[in-house]
Amino acid sequence: MRHLLSTSDLTRDEALLILDTAAELGRVTDRAVKKLPTLRGRTVVNLFFEDSTRTRISFEAAAKRLSADVITFSAKGSSVSKGESLKDTALTLEAMGADAVVVRHHASGAPYRLAHSGWVGCSVVNAGDGTHEHPTQALLDAFTLREHLRELEGRRVVIVGDVLHSRVARSNVALLSTLGAQVTLVAPPTLLPVGVDTWPCAVSYDLDAALEGADAVMMLRVQNERMNAAYFPSTHEYSRRYGLDTRRAALLADGAIVLHPGPMNRGMEISADVADGPRSVIVEQVTNGVSVRMAVLYLVLGARAEDSAGEASAAEAVSA
Amino acid sequence: MTSSSAAEPTGPPGSRGLGARVLDAPDISRVVGRISHEILERTRGSADVVLLGIQTRGVPLARRIAARMAEIEGASVPVGSLDITMYRDDIRLRGPRPLEPTELPDEGLDDRIVVLVDDVLYSGRTVRAALDAISDIGRPRTVQLAVLVDRGHRELPIRADYVGKNIPTSSAQSIRVHLVETDGLDEVLLTGGAS
Numbered sequence: 026m027r028h029l030l031s032t033s034d035l036t037r038d039e040a041l042l043i044l045d046t047a048a049e050l051g052r053v054t055d056r057a058v059k060k061l062p063t064l065r066g067r068t069v070v071n072l073f074f075e076d077s078t079r080t081r082i083s084f085e086a087a088a089k090r091l092s093a094d095v096i097t098f099s100a101k102g103s104s105v106s107k108g109e110s111l112k113d114t115a116l117t118l119e120a121m122g123a124d125a126v127v128v129r130h131h132a133s134g135a136p137y138r139l140a141h142s143g144w145v146g147c148s149v150v151n152a153g154d155g156t157h158e159h160p161t162q163a164l165l166d167a168f169t170l171r172e173h174l175r176e177l178e179g180r181r182v183v184i185v186g187d188v189l190h191s192r193v194a195r196s197n198v199a200l201l202s203t204l205g206a207q208v209t210l211v212a213p214p215t216l217l218p219v220g221v222d223t224w225p226c227a228v229s230y231d232l233d234a235a236l237e238g239a240d241a242v243m244m245l246r247v248q249n250e251r252m253n254a255a256y257f258p259s260t261h262e263y264s265r266r267y268g269l270d271t272r273r274a275a276l277l278a279d280g281a282i283v284l285h286p287g288p289m290n291r292g293m294e295i296s297a298d299v300a301d302g303p304r305s306v307i308v309e310q311v312t313n314g315v316s317v318r319m320a321v322l323y324l325v326l327g328a329r330a331e332d333s334a335g336e337a338s339a340a341e342a343v344s345a
Numbered sequence: 346m347t348s349s350s351a352a353e354p355t356g357p358p359g360s361r362g363l364g365a366r367v368l369d370a371p372d373i374s375r376v377v378g379r380i381s382h383e384i385l386e387r388t389r390g391s392a393d394v395v396l397l398g399i400q401t402r403g404v405p406l407a408r409r410i411a412a413r414m415a416e417i418e419g420a421s422v423p424v425g426s427l428d429i430t431m432y433r434d435d436i437r438l439r440g441p442r443p444l445e446p447t448e449l450p451d452e453g454l455d456d457r458i459v460v461l462v463d464d465v466l467y468s469g470r471t472v473r474a475a476l477d478a479i480s481d482i483g484r485p486r487t488v489q490l491a492v493l494v495d496r497g498h499r500e501l502p503i504r505a506d507y508v509g510k511n512i513p514t515s516s517a518q519s520i521r522v523h524l525v526e527t528d529g530l531d532e533v534l535l536t537g538g539a540s
Binding site for chain 1: 428431432436440441443444445446447477481482483
């Protein structure tokens with residue numbers, strides 16, 4: 026695994042390796058010294074062309090816990106606002122000796138372009154591109170689900186809301202189905218993308234029916250900034266038909282959990298008492314995000330070493 | 346893994362080819378017994394001792410030593426496991442590996458006599474990594490090292506306090522330790538280039 030661009034690139038074994046590694050790395054947080062020396066001397070560049078708080082901070086914390094040097098680059102206040110292209114920005118980073126680039130971009134496919142164009146030789150981790158994918162978010166969701174439900178095989182997960190604009194939903198459908206969960210998408214017809222029938226999941230317009238006996242529900246943020254067209258008549262109607270309130274949360278199976286990738290619109294897609302209620306794992310998701318991103322950085326940067334070492338690593342491991 | 350040793354006739358130590366058995370199951374049992382006695386003697390009873398097995402084969406060895414010490418002295422000895430993957434100096438060369446659990450006894454390591462347990466002592470780099478890991482976890486009073494096999498060729502100034510068996514080797518050879526808990530049988534094999 027040299028890059029992490031999409032969860033659909035991950036095999037079941039690779040996904041489980043990331044999640045198991047994250048589980049071990051998460052325990053560093055409980056120690057007196059919350060730092061591991063593993064990536065000492067490596068440079069991780071956070072390249073954020075789009076606003077983000079938790080993802081950027083989470084990647085930064087993850088890289089620092091592994092002792093990597095972190096350079097954060099936001100489009101605002103940089104040469105990008107003067108019109109520098111992705112290519113020139115990439116060449117600059119390459120010249121500075123970055124070992125891994127964590128990229129968030131408003132254009133779908135930008136991380137793929139960065140990884141395969143030959144502009145940079147470093148590893149690329151997708152931190153959200155347009156309306157395409159957000160693989161580390163899906164991994165931390167799967168991690169959180171696994172902590173509470175143990176095995177994902179056969180579990181029913183309902184994803185509700187703006188699927189059309191949601192890279193989180195795309196990444197989750199691919200990853201959760203790889204891990205054996207049954208995913209149901211619930212959204213107004215206007216907020217479902219064309220071709221959703223080819224995705225490995227079920228689609229429903231009836232939230233109450235879908236929630237009945239489900240093991241987890243993931244509420245997506247209504248992305249007001251992408252709503253330049255009217256996708257539903259009124260926010261009130263949306264929240265009545267597709268919002269999660271106490272009554273609906275009671276339909277879930279015993280021990281079921283409520284997830285939200287954040288930031289939440291309280292009172293819109295999720296009511297405050299559910300967001301703060303006992304089934305909510307929204308704060309845990311943030312903690313787990315750091316563990317998962319540590320695992321991804323470790324595996325991606327380690328894999329680079331494996332490539333360059335070539336046959337040297339083929340020599341059988343001798344107990345030292 | 347070449348565990349063809351069962352089919353292979355076990356030649357004398359140092360014989361060419363695959364799998365010269367240098368320790369068999371009763372040998373390993375005796376060695377574990379002797380190390381247990383030595384630890385008890387050196388630490389004057391097992392008060393404050395924590396055994397910390399290095400993943401993977403150090404962990405069952407640490408458990409066996411703890412069980413023996415409990416038999417001899419009657420007091421139970423806390424056992425933990427330590428995964429040193431994230432502290433290795435060869436991640437750049439060998440790539441990432443899956444992590445094994447690091448489990449510490451409830452007592453922690455602070456002000457304890459920590460005895461690190463591993464199967465083979467070779468370059469000393471694993472032990473170096475383990476010492477770094479320990480210093481991030483706590484502050485033991487003393488750290489000692491127990492190994493089943495010391496095969497020489499140290500690359501760092503590290504030595505073991507308790508050695509099961511010294512086995513002189515060439516660096517072209519390799520030592521395989523098999524334990525019931527991980528491999529289904531107890532034996533130590535010396536394999537490869539005897540010339």
